[in-house]
Amino acid sequence: MAMSELARQLQASREGDEASTRALFERYRPRVLRLLDGMGSLDADEQEDVAQDTFARAFRSLGSLTDPSRFEAWLYAIARNRARTALERRQNRERTREQLREETELTVAQVPASLQA
Secondary structure, three states: OOHHHHHHHHHHHHOOOHHHHHHHHHHHHHHHHHHHHHHOOOOHHHHHHHHHHHHHHHHHOHHHOOOHHHHHHHHHHHHHHHHHHHHHHHHHHHHHHHHHHHHHHHHHHHOOHHHOO
16 A cells, blocks of 8 residues: 555544545454464454454544554554553463462361361
8 A cells, every 4th residue: 555545544534434444454454463463372362352452542543643654563563562461461360360269279278177068
């Protein structure tokens, strides 16, 4: 896509043109998914969620993008940051589950055997 065409689509998307927004999404979604797949730690559902979040944030923030030639790099930076956040959240959930499991085991171990059913 020529830079002038990209600049036009970005401007139209900023102005609320759904066709331009959809065209940008369809063009860059496979690239964002490839980037996320290359990170290796996200499953397919997580990659899709991160991609959706990436585009939602990007389209809401298009006004802050001053140089259309930086769109792709800017979009990838958003995707990487959203992926890191998703991984941190998953690790926190796993850590919390492990802590709850350990606490449950400790609690059950403290109950006298005669009272455990």
